[in-house]
Amino acid sequence: MTGLRALRLYARTRAALATLAVLAATALGAAWAAQRLLEQPGAGPTARLPVVVLAPLFAAGVIGTGLFTHGAELERGAVRPWWPRRLAHLLLATALAAVLLALAVPGHFDAYGASATARNVIGSTGVAAASAVVLGARLSWLPMMVCTALTSLLGATDPADGGVAAAWAWQFRPEDDVRAWVTALAVFGCGASLHACRGTRPDNGG
Template sequence: MNAYFSSRARASSGTALHGPLLYARSRTVPRALVVLLTTAALAVWAADGLDAYLDPERRVPIVALAPLFAAAVIGASLYSASEELDRTAVSPWWRRRLVHLLALTALTAALLSVAVLGHTSVFGPPAMIRNTLGSTGLTAAAAALLGARLSWLPAFGYVSAVYLGSAGAHGRSSAVWAWPVQPGGGTGAWTAAAVVFVLGGALYVVRGARAEAGRS
């Protein structure tokens, strides 16, 4: 009898241990981590090549586009091949989706911030963290509405349009809608990015990624 209960305890412990690992593997999180590390390394290299350490204004392409690419990687990792299993699981999967999203977002923000150290009030780590939040929020919302495969598209369109078309924008409203190219200390830009992250993240956490036809 003791041997029976001991084996059951070991099985339960193994399930508890391997559950998060299986979840991470099913979302290709290990591959996403490798790509995010590569993205951060490229951002550091690009910042050095642009002499961005001497002129903070030259950091704008890095601050705007590096979080965008990283958010696309995070969005791809939100794909689920077992949507039905997610909905019918005994343990609610929204907690795992929340941890998944927050962990990758925090890691991305920390890694990318290394590329823009210094000048924190201009285009330094605060701007990189803000843009990581905003871009990931857009991607998470798109994953819930369009599916993980196309989750990069709305963020790419929006950030690219702002980057290319906001050069002559002035006024308080531009600090809100043009948050990807604003200095790190702007309250309006931070508020906009934070709202996008919270709303987009909440939508994904509650609904999960939309099922995609033709994929199993």
């Protein structure tokens, strides 16, 4: 019972139910938008690319802000290590978001569907997790949004681009691009490890 109470307390301090509700709403919105894009005249394989990029970006922001806690300093000074809980929390939230959005945007390799969406959730959440350590949970959405905007503005969103673009513009790559997958997984691994070890930066703004 003590373990169950601790789990419930942890979930409440991270606003887990609110995060779950927003992720579910995000998936519903993504499903609606993806279908509308496919119904447009002349819709091609990249028609759903905006949803495949933006929905995971929003979901990662939701997960990142959900990492906020008022007791960050207490966690660092606790007798029992908190890194397993932080890691489990991030892994579960990422897996849930990836599954929900993948179901919302189904499709094949040439249609920017479920696989690309799940990949983008994984990579974007890794950036958000690392950002929560550096900037705090409330601003964890910002770096990934800036990276996405810069990638788009620099014109590296063409699926036909290869080479280095396939790695640093991984959000915009086709589902079967191995380099994009490697980049996303590496980013998530680094972000998750950093957050598990360091935790979220304390918010001194109250």
